[in-house]
Amino acid sequence: MKAIICTKYGPPDVLQLKEVEKPNPKNDEVCIKIHATAVTASDIYIRGSQIPIRFWIPMRIMMGLTKPRKSIIGLVLAGEIESAGKDIKRFRTGDQVYGLTGFSLGAYAEYKCMKETDSTYGCLALKPANISYGEATMVAYGGLLAFQFMGKENIQRGQNVLIYGASGTTGTIAIQYARYLGAKVTGVCSTTNLELVKSLGADSVIDYTKVDTLDPDVHYDFILDAVGKRKTSKLKDACKKALAPGGKYMSIDDGALLLDSNRLALIKELTEAGHIKPIIDRSFQFEEIAEAHRYVEKGHKKGGVVIKVK
Numbered sequence: 001m002k003a004i005i006c007t008k009y010g011p012p013d014v015l016q017l018k019e020v021e022k023p024n025p026k027n028d029e030v031c032i033k034i035h036a037t038a039v040t041a042s043d044i045y046i047r048g049s050q051i052p053i054r055f056w057i058p059m060r061i062m063m064g065l066t067k068p069r070k071s072i073i074g075l076v077l078a079g080e081i082e083s084a085g086k087d088i089k090r091f092r093t094g095d096q097v098y099g100l101t102g103f104s105l106g107a108y109a110e111y112k113c114m115k116e117t118d119s120t121y122g123c124l125a126l127k128p129a130n131i132s133y134g135e136a137t138m139v140a141y142g143g144l145l146a147f148q149f150m151g152k153e154n155i156q157r158g159q160n161v162l163i164y165g166a167s168g169t170t171g172t173i174a175i176q177y178a179r180y181l182g183a184k185v186t187g188v189c190s191t192t193n194l195e196l197v198k199s200l201g202a203d204s205v206i207d208y209t210k211v212d213t214l215d216p217d218v219h220y221d222f223i224l225d226a227v228g229k230r231k232t233s234k235l236k237d238a239c240k241k242a243l244a245p246g247g248k249y250m251s252i253d254d255g256a257l258l259l260d261s262n263r264l265a266l267i268k269e270l271t272e273a274g275h276i277k278p279i280i281d282r283s284f285q286f287e288e289i290a291e292a293h294r295y296v297e298k299g300h301k302k303g304g305v306v307i308k309v310k
C-alpha cells in the first residue's frame, strides 16, 4: 500500500510517499481502507516535534526520542471497513467509519488496522452519513476537541458564550455547538474570517486584529479558547477578565484530548441533523501532503485541510 513515511522530525520535506506492506487485522481489529485524512495542528507538532517545553520530555518519550516511533504519522481518518477480525462486534465489512488513531498514528496511509474499543490508541465510530469522508475528518478532530470542553455541564440555554479563535477546525465547530446548546454566542477571529464565523451562527463577532478590549458591561458565562495557549493577543487577555460571576474559562489545551467513540456518535447525530457543518479550507491529493503541511504550518487555516487518499 502507499503511505507517507516520516523517519525523522523536521520540516514538511521529511514526509515521503513510499510503498509499504499492507497491514493485516488481528482477531480484535478492523482493517480500514482510508479515503481521507487531514493535516491537523497535532500532525504539525508531531512531524516538526514543535512541542511546548513543559510537554517535551513526556511527548518525546511517547512519540520517539530521536525520531518518530511510528514512521507513518497521521491522527485522523475516514474510510470504509475492508475486513474485520473474528472478535469484532461493532462493525461490519463495508461500514463507513471515522475516528482518531491516537498514539498509534498511521492515518497517512491507504490502510490502517485498529481495535473497535476506545483507548489512547484510537477511537472509531460510524461516520455521519450526510457528509463526505474528507468532511468527516474535520468533524472528528474539531468535534472531539470542542465537545470535550463544552457540553451541557458547562453551557446552559440563554447563557453568554465566547469562542476565542472561532475560525479554525475546533473554533468553527465550537461556535455551532454553542448555538445548538442554546447559548448567545460571540466569536473572536481576524478580519477575513468575520463573515465565515457569522455564517456559522455567531450572534456577534469581534476582530482580534482590530480590537484590544471588550465592552466592560458584557460578561460571559463560558469562554473557550479554541486555538490553544500558543496563539494569543491582547484581546485574549481581556477575555480572561470578562467572565460573569461563576463563569468558566477553558482552553482546549487544558487536559489531554479524550478519544471517545460515544462522543463521535453524538457528533454524527448532530451533523446528520444539520446542527454541525464541516468547514474545509483546502483539499490536497495524497502525494501533495508536504505542501499541505506547509500551508497548515502558517497557522491561518479556516476550518481544516483535507488529504484525499483515494
Ligand SMILES: NC(=O)c1ccc[n+]([C@@H]2O[C@H](COP(=O)([O-])OP(=O)(O)OC[C@H]3O[C@@H](n4cnc5c(N)ncnc54)[C@H](OP(=O)(O)O)[C@@H]3O)[C@@H](O)[C@H]2O)c1
Pocket (backbone or CB within 6 Å): 040, 041, 042, 142, 145, 164, 165, 166, 167, 168, 169, 170, 171, 188, 189, 190, 191, 192, 193, 208, 226, 227, 228, 229, 230, 231, 232, 233, 252, 253, 254, 255, 256, 257, 258, 299, 300, 301, 302, 303, 304
Ligand atoms: N488538549 C489536547 O490534547 C489537544 C489536542 C490537539 C490539539 N490541541 C490544541 O488545539 C489547537 C488546534 O486547534 P485547531 O486545529 O482547531 O486550530 P487551527 O485550525 O490550527 O486554528 C487556525 C485558526 O487559528 C486562528 N488564529 C491564529 N492565530 C490566532 C490568534 N492569535 N488569535 C485568534 N485566532 C488565531 C486563525 O485565524 P486567523 O487566520 O483569522 O488568525 C485560524 O483560522 C492546537 O494548537 C492545540 O493547542 C489540544
